[in-house]
Amino acid sequence: MLVLPILATPALAQDGNERRATGEAALKRITGSDGRAVVDALGDMAPELGEWIVDFAYGDVFARPGLSDAKRELATVAALTALGNARPQLEVHIGGALNVGCSPREIVEVILQMAVYSGFPSALNGISAARSVFEARGVKVGEK
Amino acid sequence: MLVLPILATPALAQDGNERRATGEAALKRITGSDGRAVVDALGDMAPELGEWIVDFAYGDVFARPGLSDAKRELATVAALTALGNARPQLEVHIGGALNVGCSPREIVEVILQMAVYSGFPSALNGISAARSVFEARGVKVGEK
Amino acid sequence: MLVLPILATPALAQDGNERRATGEAALKRITGSDGRAVVDALGDMAPELGEWIVDFAYGDVFARPGLSDAKRELATVAALTALGNARPQLEVHIGGALNVGCSPREIVEVILQMAVYSGFPSALNGISAARSVFEARGVKVGEK
Amino acid sequence: MLVLPILATPALAQDGNERRATGEAALKRITGSDGRAVVDALGDMAPELGEWIVDFAYGDVFARPGLSDAKRELATVAALTALGNARPQLEVHIGGALNVGCSPREIVEVILQMAVYSGFPSALNGISAARSVFEARGVKVGEK
Amino acid sequence: MLVLPILATPALAQDGNERRATGEAALKRITGSDGRAVVDALGDMAPELGEWIVDFAYGDVFARPGLSDAKRELATVAALTALGNARPQLEVHIGGALNVGCSPREIVEVILQMAVYSGFPSALNGISAARSVFEARGVKVGEK
Amino acid sequence: MLVLPILATPALAQDGNERRATGEAALKRITGSDGRAVVDALGDMAPELGEWIVDFAYGDVFARPGLSDAKRELATVAALTALGNARPQLEVHIGGALNVGCSPREIVEVILQMAVYSGFPSALNGISAARSVFEARGVKVGEK
Numbered sequence: 001m002l003v004l005p006i007l008a009t010p011a012l013a014q015d016g017n018e019r020r021a022t023g024e025a026a027l028k029r030i031t032g033s034d035g036r037a038v039v040d041a042l043g044d045m046a047p048e049l050g051e052w053i054v055d056f057a058y059g060d061v062f063a064r065p066g067l068s069d070a071k072r073e074l075a076t077v078a079a080l081t082a083l084g085n086a087r088p089q090l091e092v093h094i095g096g097a098l099n100v101g102c103s104p105r106e107i108v109e110v111i112l113q114m115a116v117y118s119g120f121p122s123a124l125n126g127i128s129a130a131r132s133v134f135e136a137r138g139v140k141v142g143e144k
Numbered sequence: 145m146l147v148l149p150i151l152a153t154p155a156l157a158q159d160g161n162e163r164r165a166t167g168e169a170a171l172k173r174i175t176g177s178d179g180r181a182v183v184d185a186l187g188d189m190a191p192e193l194g195e196w197i198v199d200f201a202y203g204d205v206f207a208r209p210g211l212s213d214a215k216r217e218l219a220t221v222a223a224l225t226a227l228g229n230a231r232p233q234l235e236v237h238i239g240g241a242l243n244v245g246c247s248p249r250e251i252v253e254v255i256l257q258m259a260v261y262s263g264f265p266s267a268l269n270g271i272s273a274a275r276s277v278f279e280a281r282g283v284k285v286g287e288k
Numbered sequence: 289m290l291v292l293p294i295l296a297t298p299a300l301a302q303d304g305n306e307r308r309a310t311g312e313a314a315l316k317r318i319t320g321s322d323g324r325a326v327v328d329a330l331g332d333m334a335p336e337l338g339e340w341i342v343d344f345a346y347g348d349v350f351a352r353p354g355l356s357d358a359k360r361e362l363a364t365v366a367a368l369t370a371l372g373n374a375r376p377q378l379e380v381h382i383g384g385a386l387n388v389g390c391s392p393r394e395i396v397e398v399i400l401q402m403a404v405y406s407g408f409p410s411a412l413n414g415i416s417a418a419r420s421v422f423e424a425r426g427v428k429v430g431e432k
Numbered sequence: 433m434l435v436l437p438i439l440a441t442p443a444l445a446q447d448g449n450e451r452r453a454t455g456e457a458a459l460k461r462i463t464g465s466d467g468r469a470v471v472d473a474l475g476d477m478a479p480e481l482g483e484w485i486v487d488f489a490y491g492d493v494f495a496r497p498g499l500s501d502a503k504r505e506l507a508t509v510a511a512l513t514a515l516g517n518a519r520p521q522l523e524v525h526i527g528g529a530l531n532v533g534c535s536p537r538e539i540v541e542v543i544l545q546m547a548v549y550s551g552f553p554s555a556l557n558g559i560s561a562a563r564s565v566f567e568a569r570g571v572k573v574g575e576k
Numbered sequence: 577m578l579v580l581p582i583l584a585t586p587a588l589a590q591d592g593n594e595r596r597a598t599g600e601a602a603l604k605r606i607t608g609s610d611g612r613a614v615v616d617a618l619g620d621m622a623p624e625l626g627e628w629i630v631d632f633a634y635g636d637v638f639a640r641p642g643l644s645d646a647k648r649e650l651a652t653v654a655a656l657t658a659l660g661n662a663r664p665q666l667e668v669h670i671g672g673a674l675n676v677g678c679s680p681r682e683i684v685e686v687i688l689q690m691a692v693y694s695g696f697p698s699a700l701n702g703i704s705a706a707r708s709v710f711e712a713r714g715v716k717v718g719e720k
Numbered sequence: 721m722l723v724l725p726i727l728a729t730p731a732l733a734q735d736g737n738e739r740r741a742t743g744e745a746a747l748k749r750i751t752g753s754d755g756r757a758v759v760d761a762l763g764d765m766a767p768e769l770g771e772w773i774v775d776f777a778y779g780d781v782f783a784r785p786g787l788s789d790a791k792r793e794l795a796t797v798a799a800l801t802a803l804g805n806a807r808p809q810l811e812v813h814i815g816g817a818l819n820v821g822c823s824p825r826e827i828v829e830v831i832l833q834m835a836v837y838s839g840f841p842s843a844l845n846g847i848s849a850a851r852s853v854f855e856a857r858g859v860k861v862g863e864k
Binding site for chain 2: 056057061062064066067070071072074075076077078079080081082083086089105106108109110112113114115116117118143144
Binding site for chain 6: 633646648650654655656659662681688692694
């Protein structure tokens, strides 16, 4: 598919209201109130980054139909564990994985798997992040 | 569960034959012949690394029951896309994702999502890896 | 500034046509035809990523008034040199830096500086990328 | 230009006194007292690292004429935001960017741009670093 | 060397008891009680990761004869300093390097060398980790 | 040790001739002709980076007495394997490790160990780099 000239772009992104509404809904469904807190905290300093999170990250990307919320969150937990330099965001998405129906077991399994792909330190630090989130929520890790 | 002293370790890892058998089966189921090729190519130089791949990465980690093959492979594709420095392995696991039943659409969606978590360059390079694998397999990306 | 509810969002992103137009203009101004080629090459596989590049990366982010094109491109060259895993994109943005008026000297200086912040290998590989771009364009590095 | 044998090296680095003087001046001009504190804190453990910071990082690299202090600091802020694993140094250089005349707006714009090149988590964590520095200095982010 | 079928695998890994015993001994010899604490802390959440540390990381990898403990620990300190995102593990291995007979001087030299290969920020943060460990142990850095 | 004012700097770096001589000698001893080739290839584009490699990386850092050449090269091989984004430099230093007396076995062991600290992909790609160097030199990996 080619990108068509401006005057004839049937595949243009949704208009602003639609992206905002879609994004707000996805942000809430996936991150509960954690994502809202992140966006609001950007307050006076960088409100645009908060808008991009809602409109682009959640409105344009996360809300797309081709991949379930559960798979999206597990993929995000994997990536942030592997990167090892984004602890706050990893905690938000471990919580998000729980919110969308991933079991604590599934979340732990994804992090454990990163011992193979990005090394044991990354997996240890990912488990530490999961512990913080699970303890705050009173969640226990079962067999499934 | 505490790690018990050696003389009383009921939870010890499987014995060598079991781990090898489990690993070989998982390696084949997930990577087809690609993983075998990687292990064999380690030849005279580092056969131990090949054994660890079979016994540990696949036998101990990948074959665990708490997370489906499909979710494991999507998580691995996400992590390797985010890391951006493991193209050969990313291609193996994009192929692995197809082998275990992920659709090309799901694989592309995971890579696209990395535009948010590790940046557009990582997503672009991940799409490039997926293109190589899909073209080699005559696979097309559909709606689902 | 708080993010207001949908029904009263005076700060909503531009509508689709505006973002597309802004993005296309910035993409051309900064990357010449290189960015167009990247977007077009996403073809059937991931046209959405191409749209996000135009609408978000260039329309929403790059075209913002608070930082000059020259400073934006030098910052991008620095970041991609430091990351060391995005050679194709680094080459596009070294070209982009030339397009927006940065001198070859300025570009080389930014890359050299990364020897301090991300190490000599990253700087060496960045210089290699700059060499490819400069040779293709017949550009020489002067004193300024 | 070839590197000539020792006996005929017209392009030798400045002698020790010159590099030290140049470095001390640049360190002060760019980092205020923050850089001095970093160097001094290396105290008994690694004074050589402090000397290399002054003589090499600032004397040989940062003080070079081909790129303005402002562009150097914005490039450094970009790279350290993208790397995401050097928070203390990122804060020093956000402060350095202010010291050499970059506006808070320009600094925020560079960090926001990293949402595209190294992902939203890196940009969020960069904004967090900028917040710490700006609050400590009573700085507000304006339009320019 | 090809990986032979299960029924004829003379090169199979040691059986479980051997790997566990080898691993426990290496863990203790190298990390003192620090490694034991890491393994135990994985408690209810991820005991498998603790077992993999003992059996694989120490039993299969670290205990191998072809490289001395001292060289193994210096290599690990170098890698974790360069990665810059694994501070807890870097501290464990700085301690491990001391345990196996590396001098504080050798450890500092490895970290300083990372200023060249992964940049000054990584070296500064590595020195900070070393300071924590040395102070806790009352260790001073001498000439050798 | 405090950094003293310019007028009384007994701990100043060596003067230019000394650093250059020390650096050239270390460059040759450790990298054979490979390092020379890297420095020379910086030619017209970035001769300063070549000078910094000789004077700083080798003259000031690598030639320091507190750590043997063998340990320095093994540490560098470990770090560059872990980083995974500096293949050309990793090859130079695998060669350097051979030049200073490390056995092929020791080099392979360091790379294998990175499977634990930075993941299997990094180790696989490091083995690939070692294979290139060993084959070019007709080197075989023995038991020690």
